[in-house]
Amino acid sequence: MSNATAITPTRAQDFPEWYQQVVRAADMAENSEVRGCMVIKPWGYGLWENIQRQLDVKFKATGHVNAYFPLLIPLSYLEKEAQHAEGFATECAVVTHHRLEAQKQPDGTTKMIPTGELAEPFVIRPTSETIIGAAFARWVESYRDLPLLINQWCNVMRWEMRPRLFLRTAEFLWQEGHTAHETAEEAIVETRTMHKVYEDFMRDHLAIPVIPGEKTERERFPGAMQTFTVEAMVQDKKAIQAGTSHYLGQNFAKAANIQFLGRDNTRQLAHTTSWGVSTRMIGTVIMAHGDDDGVIIPPRVAPNQIVILPVTPKADTRDEVIAACEALAQTLRTQSFAGEPLRVHVDKRDLQGGAKNWEWIKKGVPMRLEMGPRDITSRSVAVCRRDQGPKAKEFVPKEEFIQSVTERLQEIQDALLARATALRDANMKKLETLEEFKAFFAEDSEGGFAMMHWAGSSDDEDTLSKDLKVTIRCIPHGDQFAEEGKCFLTGKPSSRRVVFARSY
RNA sequence: CGGGCUGUGGCUCAGCCUGGUAGAGCGCUUCGUUCGGGACGAAGAGGUCGUGGGUUCGAAUCCCGCCAGCCCGACCA
Known part of the structure; x- marks a missing residue:
C-alpha cells in the first residue's frame, strides 16, 4: 500500500x-x-x-x-412553557398509537396497522425539563x-x-x-x-x-x-x-x-x-x-490505553511470545492511571502484524507495544505513541517501561492538550472593524474565533449571522476578554469582547 | 418543508443513452509464498439490479406511480 x-x-x-x-x-x-x-x-x-x-x-x-x-412525555406538558415548546416543536417525534393489528394482504404478506389511538399523544423526550419538573412538583x-x-x-x-x-x-x-x-x-x-x-x-x-x-x-x-x-x-x-x-x-x-x-x-x-x-x-x-491516520483518543478516556501486539514471525516461538505479552499485560493492569486501573489489551488475532498495527492506529489507541522473540531475549519492548508518527518506535527495557508507563501516558495526554491549545490560540484573533471581520470569515479564508467588541441588538446579531454564517459563540468569562472598546458594528461602547465563529 | 441528485453482492461503484435475464475494485473464505509486518499469487463464496405496475417475444436498461437515501437552504446538544 x-x-x-x-x-x-x-x-x-x-x-x-x-x-x-x-x-x-x-x-x-x-x-x-x-x-x-x-x-x-x-x-x-x-x-x-x-x-x-x-x-x-x-x-x-x-x-x-x-x-x-x-x-x-405527555404532549400537554410541552404546552406549559411556551418558549420551551416553540423551541423544540419542529423536531419532536410523536407517539399516537399503542397497538398494531396484523392485516393479511392478498399477496400473502402481513401488514401491521396501527390502532388504539391515544387520547393524548406522547412526545418522545427531546429533553426532560417538563416531566422532571412535574416530578419535582410532587417531591x-x-x-x-x-x-x-x-x-x-x-x-x-x-x-x-x-x-x-x-x-x-x-x-x-x-x-x-x-x-x-x-x-x-x-x-x-x-x-x-x-x-x-x-x-x-x-x-x-x-x-x-x-x-x-x-x-x-x-x-x-x-x-x-x-x-x-x-x-x-x-x-x-x-x-x-x-x-x-x-x-x-x-x-x-x-x-x-x-x-x-x-x-x-x-x-x-x-x-x-x-x-x-x-x-x-x-x-x-x-x-x-484526529490526524490523517485516524482518531487519537486521549489516554484518560481511551477504551484501551495500551494495545500489545505480539510479533510472531515463527510458529515455534509463537506461544512463548504470546505468554510474555499476556504476562506484561497482567503486570501493567495492576497499575493505575488517573485513578483507574490501566486498560491493556493483547491483540492475539491471527492477522498480519502490519494490518493489526494500522487498525489500532486508526482506532487511536494512545500507545502500542510490540513484543517479539528478540525483545524477550533483550528484555525490552517497542513503544509507539499515537501522538507521534506511525513509524516512530522506541525500544525500551521492559522494567524501565513498566516503571514509567503512567508518566508516558500522561505525556501523551499533555501533548494532546498542548497541541489543541496551540491550534486554538493561533486561530483566535482580536479584530476591530467590520471589514476585518468580513475578511476573517470570507469564504476562502481560514476563519477561527474572532474576539470582537459587541454592543449590537439581537436583530443585529441575527442579520450578521445570516449574512456571514457566523454566530456569537459566547460572551466569555475571563480577564483577557475584559477591556474597553467600541462595538465593531454599531460603534457603541463595550467593556468586553465576545467570541464569533462558524459552528457545528 | 422548498431545490437538485441517486437507489446494482458486506463497502465504493461501472453497466442504463443505443433493451437480449449481471461486472470491477476493496472486503470475506481456503491453499501456497512472504512477513518486526497495512505483502503477493491462485482458487472460491456472495446479487429478488429499492418497490409496484406498464410497454415488449424479452427490462438493471424504456414509461408511470410509490418508497428510501444523499447534497444545497431554514433548525440544532
Whole structure:
C-alpha cells in the first residue's frame, strides 16, 4: 500500500469527508437503517462509557444523585412553557398509537396497522425539563426538601434535518442534570458549578481547551434565563458547543408548579437549573485530536490505553511470545492511571502484524507495544505513541517501561492538550472593524474565533449571522476578554469582547 | 418543508443513452509464498439490479406511480 496517510481525504483536502472516513476507519459507529439514528459500535461506546463514568464521579462529588424518568412525555406538558415548546416543536417525534393489528394482504404478506389511538399523544423526550419538573412538583413541599440535585443518563430524540455521526443524530445519548433550589443565588451557583465541571472535564479528561462563557439571548436555551456554554475549537477552526448549563429562573417552576413553603411561611416558586453533555463530545474529541491516520483518543478516556501486539514471525516461538505479552499485560493492569486501573489489551488475532498495527492506529489507541522473540531475549519492548508518527518506535527495557508507563501516558495526554491549545490560540484573533471581520470569515479564508467588541441588538446579531454564517459563540468569562472598546458594528461602547465563529 | 441528485453482492461503484435475464475494485473464505509486518499469487463464496405496475417475444436498461437515501437552504446538544 502506497498511501501516505491511512485516511483519504486528508483533513486539509476535505474536512467533513475526512471526519466521516475517520469514524468509519476507527469502527466507532455507523449509520443505521433508521434515519438519523446511529449504531454505536464497541470502540465508540467504550469511549462513551469512560466519559460517562468519569463525569458521573464528578456529579456525585458535587452532591448529585442519579434517577430515571420516562421516555414519553405527555404532549400537554410541552404546552406549559411556551418558549420551551416553540423551541423544540419542529423536531419532536410523536407517539399516537399503542397497538398494531396484523392485516393479511392478498399477496400473502402481513401488514401491521396501527390502532388504539391515544387520547393524548406522547412526545418522545427531546429533553426532560417538563416531566422532571412535574416530578419535582410532587417531591417538593418545604424549603427543607431543597436543593433537589438530580441527574439522569438517557437517550433523547430530536428529529434533526441533517444528521452526522455523533455530531448531530436524531437519537443521542446524554446526561441531563436537573436541580431545584430555594433561591436564585443558589441556583446560579449550581449553574456555574456545573459549567466549571464541564470546563475541567473537557480540559483534564478530553484534552480539549474550551472557552467558557454565556450565550446571548438569541442563542439561549428555550425558556432559560441564562445559558452557559463551553466552546471548543476543532481542526477546521469551527466552534462546537461541548456542554451547556442553564439557569432557568422560575420559568419552569411556574410551568410545572414547583412550589414550596419557605422559611417565612410563604409559598414560593423554586429556582431550577438544567445542564447536559451528549455523545456529541465524541465527535468533538475526534475533530479536535484526529490526524490523517485516524482518531487519537486521549489516554484518560481511551477504551484501551495500551494495545500489545505480539510479533510472531515463527510458529515455534509463537506461544512463548504470546505468554510474555499476556504476562506484561497482567503486570501493567495492576497499575493505575488517573485513578483507574490501566486498560491493556493483547491483540492475539491471527492477522498480519502490519494490518493489526494500522487498525489500532486508526482506532487511536494512545500507545502500542510490540513484543517479539528478540525483545524477550533483550528484555525490552517497542513503544509507539499515537501522538507521534506511525513509524516512530522506541525500544525500551521492559522494567524501565513498566516503571514509567503512567508518566508516558500522561505525556501523551499533555501533548494532546498542548497541541489543541496551540491550534486554538493561533486561530483566535482580536479584530476591530467590520471589514476585518468580513475578511476573517470570507469564504476562502481560514476563519477561527474572532474576539470582537459587541454592543449590537439581537436583530443585529441575527442579520450578521445570516449574512456571514457566523454566530456569537459566547460572551466569555475571563480577564483577557475584559477591556474597553467600541462595538465593531454599531460603534457603541463595550467593556468586553465576545467570541464569533462558524459552528457545528 | 422548498431545490437538485441517486437507489446494482458486506463497502465504493461501472453497466442504463443505443433493451437480449449481471461486472470491477476493496472486503470475506481456503491453499501456497512472504512477513518486526497495512505483502503477493491462485482458487472460491456472495446479487429478488429499492418497490409496484406498464410497454415488449424479452427490462438493471424504456414509461408511470410509490418508497428510501444523499447534497444545497431554514433548525440544532
